[in-house]
Amino acid sequence: MVPKDCLYSKNHEWIRVVEDDLCVLGITDFAQSELGEVVYVELPEVGQSFAAGDEIGTIESVKAVAEIYTPVGGEIVEVNETLDDHPEKVNDDPYGAGWLAKLRMASADELGELLDAEGYEKLISQDG
Numbered sequence: 001m002v003p004k005d006c007l008y009s010k011n012h013e014w015i016r017v018v019e020d021d022l023c024v025l026g027i028t029d030f031a032q033s034e035l036g037e038v039v040y041v042e043l044p045e046v047g048q049s050f051a052a053g054d055e056i057g058t059i060e061s062v063k064a065v066a067e068i069y070t071p072v073g074g075e076i077v078e079v080n081e082t083l084d085d086h087p088e089k090v091n092d093d094p095y096g097a098g099w100l101a102k103l104r105m106a107s108a109d110e111l112g113e114l115l116d117a118e119g120y121e122k123l124i125s126q127d128g
Contacts, residue, residue, distance in 0.1 A: 008071075014095065017105075020108075022102060035061040037091060041059050041083040045076065050075075052073045057100070
């Protein structure tokens with residue numbers, strides 16, 4: 001299931017706007033299922049700023065290491081420290097407890113470059 005309240009990148013990250021310029025980001029259910037069992041998550045430092053498309057961290061699974069890219073530019077205001085001890089939350093609940101970071105967007109205009117749920121479902125049906 002692809003939540004309708006998120007926007008999606010072609011790199012399989014999701015973003016949910018929770019306040020005017022504050023958003024939460026993570027990887028999609030499709031991405032975590034492709035990775036397999038997540039064993040380690042490296043997240044950015046709070047206070048770091050990134051441009052849209054920048055690599056902000058990595059996710060290691062038993063099968064691979066994948067880069068995490070931010071779908072929009074901005075400043076990291078919080079990271080999910082629970083993942084330090086419980087990286088499996090990315091597998092168990094990618095759109096909830098498995099979120100990766102909270103970001104204060106530099107420009108909401110960048111949201112227009114992302115896919116809605118329907119567009120993302122089309123993307124992954126072509127990948128599958």
